[in-house]
Amino acid sequence: MISSLSINFSFPLLKPQTIHYGPFKTINIKNRSQMKNYFSDNKKQPKGINGSVVPSPKRGNGSERERGQGIGIAKFLQGKNYLVTGATGFLGKVFLEKMLRTAPDVGQIFVLIKAKDKEAALNRLKTEIIDSELLKSLEEVYGKNYKTLVMSKLVAVPGCVCEYDLGMDPLRANEIAAKVNVIVNSAASTKFDERYDVALNSNTKGPSHLLNFAKSCKNICLFLHISTAYVSDGEAKIIQESPLCMGESNVSRKRNNISENQTSVPSLDIDNEMRLATNIMELVNDSEVAKEMKILGLERAKIHGWPNTYSFTKAMGEMIITSLKGDIPLAIVRPTVIGSTYKEPFPGWIEGNSFHIIRNGKEKWSDRANLS
Numbered sequence: 001m002i003s004s005l006s007i008n009f010s011f012p013l014l015k016p017q018t019i020h021y022g023p024f025k026t027i028n029i030k031n032r033s034q035m036k037n038y039f040s041d042n043k044k045q046p047k048g049i050n051g052s053v054v055p056s057p058k059r060g061n062g063s064e065r066e067r068g069q070g071i072g073i074a075k076f077l078q079g080k081n082y083l084v085t086g087a088t089g090f091l092g093k094v095f096l097e098k099m100l101r102t103a104p105d106v107g108q109i110f111v112l113i114k115a116k117d118k119e120a121a122l123n124r125l126k127t128e129i130i131d132s133e134l135l136k137s138l139e140e141v142y143g144k145n146y147k148t149l150v151m152s153k154l155v156a157v158p159g160c161v162c163e164y165d166l167g168m169d170p171l172r173a174n175e176i177a178a179k180v181n182v183i184v185n186s187a188a189s190t191k192f193d194e195r196y197d198v199a200l201n202s203n204t205k206g207p208s209h210l211l212n213f214a215k216s217c218k219n220i221c222l223f224l225h226i227s228t229a230y231v232s233d234g235e236a237k238i239i240q241e242s243p244l245c246m247g248e249s250n251v252s253r254k255r256n257n258i259s260e261n262q263t264s265v266p267s268l269d270i271d272n273e274m275r276l277a278t279n280i281m282e283l284v285n286d287s288e289v290a291k292e293m294k295i296l297g298l299e300r301a302k303i304h305g306w307p308n309t310y311s312f313t314k315a316m317g318e319m320i321i322t323s324l325k326g327d328i329p330l331a332i333v334r335p336t337v338i339g340s341t342y343k344e345p346f347p348g349w350i351e352g353n354s355f356h357i358i359r360n361g362k363e364k365w366s367d368r369a370n371l372s
């Protein structure tokens with residue numbers, strides 16, 4: 001199952017310039033007011049969109065919407081136990097804040113954090129998450145002691161998605177497997193030109209390690225994986241949104257569409273990509289390895305039709321979890337570029353490598369985006 005709502009404005013350096021919802025609908029939108037106008041004109045809704053949007057409960061007495069509870073997400077969140085990755089990052093932190101604010105009755109939230117031990121993970125939880133400006137809004141919900149109350153819900157778990165067992169202490173892993181209902185994977189290496197070996201480990205293998213762990217969680221009811229809209233080829237056209245299949249590259253997809261001879265298309269074999277990275281690492285000098293791995297990632301991405309190492313390794317991560325999911329309820333969300341918070345808990349919160357706006361009114365992308 002793929003659920004997707006992705007919006008991207010036409011800033012100069014990034015492609016695709018798309019709005020995706022349900023089956024991909026692709027249009028050019030230059031600013032928020034154009035977007036508002038677009039959506040207010042129902043005639044512009046493409047065929048097929050209606051069927052793809054899950055209708056919210058009917059208005060009327062007693063509906064969740066009527067009671068100000070949206071479509072039931074906050075209700076779903078309540079009382080459940082979570083394992084969240086990537087919470088020291090931009091999006092993961094926003095997710096945690098929103099969850100703690102809108103569903104204060106959530107159960108325990110295990111937060112997987114890269115750290116050498118429990119103490120170091122706890123320290124990162126406190127300094128990078130709890131003490132963040134973003135979480136101050138929780139004072140309105142939990143009162144002056146919000147930090148203590150929030151800490152009682154969050155459990156710092158040292159670990160790393162690159163490791164097969166997530167690097168978790170086995171006792172803690174058993175406890176999480178027994179308790180957890182929802183896994184949210186926001187961990188990723190988000191540098192566009194990351195070393196190929198590093199990006200393969202966190203973006204391609206990482207999600208599969210987490211999915212394997214999900215299979216040991218007896219009460220799992222959702223595995224939510226955050227991907228990126230740029231796993232698609234980004235051409236301006238209407239396409240049916242679909243999962244990425246193993247072995248299918250952006251190059252082969254395009255060739256399929258125009259019915260060309262497939263023999264010249266390089267096949268995408270994920271195991272092969274991993275072996276290639278390992279082999280080349282062994283061949284080059286230590287002093288050259290970082291540079292060579294960066295170059296290799298970008299080269300491999302281009303060969304298979306992706307613009308950079310990040311979107312290519314994220315695409316392969318999707319392929320693996322889709323093929324391995326078995327009966328795990330899997331949702332893949334594909335956002336485009338998230339600039340900052342829009343309204344909640346306050347407008348304009350931003351962190352890390354996302355783009356920033358220069359004072360003279362011109363948009364400029366920071367290091368993460370300047371490779372596209």
Ligand SMILES: NC(=O)c1ccc[n+]([C@@H]2O[C@H](COP(=O)([O-])OP(=O)(O)OC[C@H]3O[C@@H](n4cnc5c(N)ncnc54)[C@H](OP(=O)(O)O)[C@@H]3O)[C@@H](O)[C@H]2O)c1
Nearest residue numbers: 086088089090091114160161187188190228335336337338
């Ligand atoms: N922000 C956007 O515009 C955007 C758009 C589309 C999709 N996404 C997706 O949304 C997710 C979050 O993005 P973001 O902007 O929040 O990225 P971010 O700020 O770079 O955060 C990445 C998070 O992943 C963690 N992480 C990286 N490697 C890990 C590993 N091996 N094990 C455990 N944790 C690891 C990082 O931990 P450390 O702090 O220890 O490094 C950090 O918490 C990613 O999957 C990204 O692909 C983001």
